[in-house]
Amino acid sequence: MHLTPKEIDKLMLLSLGAIAARRKEKGLKLNYPEAVAYISSAALEGAREGKTLEQVMTDSTKVLTKDDVMEGVADMISLIQVEAVFTDGSRLVSIHQPIK
Template sequence: MNDMHLTEREQDKLLLVVAADLSRRRKERGLKLNYPETIALISYEILEGARDGKSVVELMQYGATIINEEDVQEGISDMIEEIQVEATFADGTKLVTVHHPIRPKRHADEREDQ
């Protein structure tokens, strides 16, 4: 078996994928997400959006539609004022900042309808 020689950054991304997958499964089962699960899921979706060709502005907006207050444990939305993710785009690496990523359900639903 050949060894996979992953950089520290690649190892971090792989760990994020695993954490986000677990978070998504728990969310689908109706469990409320805790702090690390919430950060992992939103961060993963931003990284994948960049890979799919979305712009920084699109990802800043999209990041606030992934999870709403009903998806997280009590107090989590107050703990996360912003999430910053360093994502790789076609023209280089950029920092994507999502302000107030966890919104009331009605706001998240309105954004998804647009």
């Protein structure tokens, strides 16, 4: 299988997002990379499901709360940007203050 660097990055992001989801299900608090991957994965999946850019940006701010992450992680993440493939092409998704 031959993957482009961009595809490898997405694969790694989605893999870490899956690990983060399993840890969250176990009740473990997520660290910084896990939280970013979890939110980014939710955004990528939302775009793939056919949601609009606005819906994805809004929904992505609701996937994690401060109780889901380790202390200080929410304050470290003020913006997440990920390129997602929507039904009408690729767009940059900017998620401001993703953990409330």
